[in-house]
Amino acid sequence: MCKLGYLEGLKNQEIADMLGVSINTVKTQKKRALQLLRDKISPQAFALLCIYLCH
Helix, strand or coil: CHHHHHHCCCCHHHHHHHHCCCHHHHHHHHHHHHHHHHHHCCHHHHHHHHHHHHC
16 A cells, blocks of 8 residues: 555555555555654654655
């Protein structure tokens, strides 16, 4: 879900429709993935990743 949303640029609803899950499931999984990244990488690396994904 995160790959589809952050790297491929799909909207949450598009991901939900494609995978046959609710939009809330997509939001929850994306939130969990970001939390996991925050816990596993340095704050500086996370900030750079966020900047990269936003562009």
